[in-house]
Amino acid sequence: MKHVVPHAPRLKVRKTQPKPVPRRASQVTKDDLVEAIQNVKRLAASWRDRLPRHGKSQTDGTIRLASECAGCGSDIIAMHLLGLRSRTQLVLWSENCSTKQALHKTVMETCGMSSAFAKHTPDVCDRNTGSLPTPDLYIGGYPCPSWSKLGKGKGVRDSRGFLTLKGIEFIAEKRPRMIVLEQVSNIKCKKFLKSWNFLVDTLEALDYTVSHSTLNMKDFAIPQSRPRVYLLAVARESVVSPLVPPSPRSDCPANLSHFLDIRLLGSETLSMPEYEKQCGDSLWTVHRVLDVGSSERFQHAMDISPCLTRTRCQQAGYYLPTVRRRLLPKEMARLQGVPHKICKAMLKTEASEGLSANATAAAIGDAMSINILMTAIQCTLECAGFLPRKKRYWEIVPPGKEAAQLSNVLFDKFTG
Numbered sequence: 001m002k003h004v005v006p007h008a009p010r011l012k013v014r015k016t017q018p019k020p021v022p023r024r025a026s027q028v029t030k031d032d033l034v035e036a037i038q039n040v041k042r043l044a045a046s047w048r049d050r051l052p053r054h055g056k057s058q059t060d061g062t063i064r065l066a067s068e069c070a071g072c073g074s075d076i077i078a079m080h081l082l083g084l085r086s087r088t089q090l091v092l093w094s095e096n097c098s099t100k101q102a103l104h105k106t107v108m109e110t111c112g113m114s115s116a117f118a119k120h121t122p123d124v125c126d127r128n129t130g131s132l133p134t135p136d137l138y139i140g141g142y143p144c145p146s147w148s149k150l151g152k153g154k155g156v157r158d159s160r161g162f163l164t165l166k167g168i169e170f171i172a173e174k175r176p177r178m179i180v181l182e183q184v185s186n187i188k189c190k191k192f193l194k195s196w197n198f199l200v201d202t203l204e205a206l207d208y209t210v211s212h213s214t215l216n217m218k219d220f221a222i223p224q225s226r227p228r229v230y231l232l233a234v235a236r237e238s239v240v241s242p243l244v245p246p247s248p249r250s251d252c253p254a255n256l257s258h259f260l261d262i263r264l265l266g267s268e269t270l271s272m273p274e275y276e277k278q279c280g281d282s283l284w285t286v287h288r289v290l291d292v293g294s295s296e297r298f299q300h301a302m303d304i305s306p307c308l309t310r311t312r313c314q315q316a317g318y319y320l321p322t323v324r325r326r327l328l329p330k331e332m333a334r335l336q337g338v339p340h341k342i343c344k345a346m347l348k349t350e351a352s353e354g355l356s357a358n359a360t361a362a363a364i365g366d367a368m369s370i371n372i373l374m375t376a377i378q379c380t381l382e383c384a385g386f387l388p389r390k391k392r393y394w395e396i397v398p399p400g401k402e403a404a405q406l407s408n409v410l411f412d413k414f415t416g
Contacts, residue, residue: 215227337407346360
């Protein structure tokens, strides 16, 4: 007899002694906003008097990297998979969450990169920006809840959204040679248009060549619906070739079954009336990733994975009906373009350092998509002359088994 569970239970989380993290206010005052905006405008207007212009870069030069709201280190993984490990020098990173700090360290070690020269600023709201190092490449993956359709929609008036404004302040203060920013696509909606235009206008005042577009993982050989806005910018004096953004493909997404361990069977059969209504008999025969942790209103069956989120990954709220089990962290990693060996190392850290249950899964769900981030970084480096123009892996890899293994193949190729 099948064991039928009427709804998706939440997994219990191990209780651990929390590590202290810097204090961050839950609300942003009007005075905070006015001060930050005025400071950005002042810095953007005065950069020519304060800063030297960048010189021309070389394809074999060191790439000084700053990672804002670094998470578990998606940009470190991307640089490694691009074969740039030996040229990358992390000079600055910010991350407030102690769990992600531990996982970031693991990613650095697994990729064979050093943080010896890196300045760590846990809280971007409490630092002396002027004393920080100036990077060549600045990558920002600011928190998305303030901009998301599922959030409260407070934008920069929320402490998490305010981090975006503080990131713009760093850019205006230091004017990095190259910039890659990622955010949920809703940041460009009418409600937040003033904030979005402020960002773009600031970059133009700083004399950047700017490109931005909404890109989705499913259009780059990985079957996950994850639309995000990617903004790329290169200081105009450093431009050696056009800034050509990533190009969505017409032959994607790849078959979901290649990204799942379909031979690994479970015994958990759920009662899912909304999904049964949508899929009929195919519910149990066609490979799908179902979000069973959400209310029925948000349950939509697709032939690709829904957008993986931190909360749902931590709760093990994704279900595979054909194999009667939950989505595994290594499958989440595959659907985010994270190499298996890095995921394995993160899981080992989770266990050895007593992190909360499913901390790795949560961090992976909250990470930047490796396939698009790699492509975005590559085209930015090409524009600035740090890389010669060449084919971009995720724009040419055949959808299927090759795409499912590409991150693993590149990780082994560039690990020595």
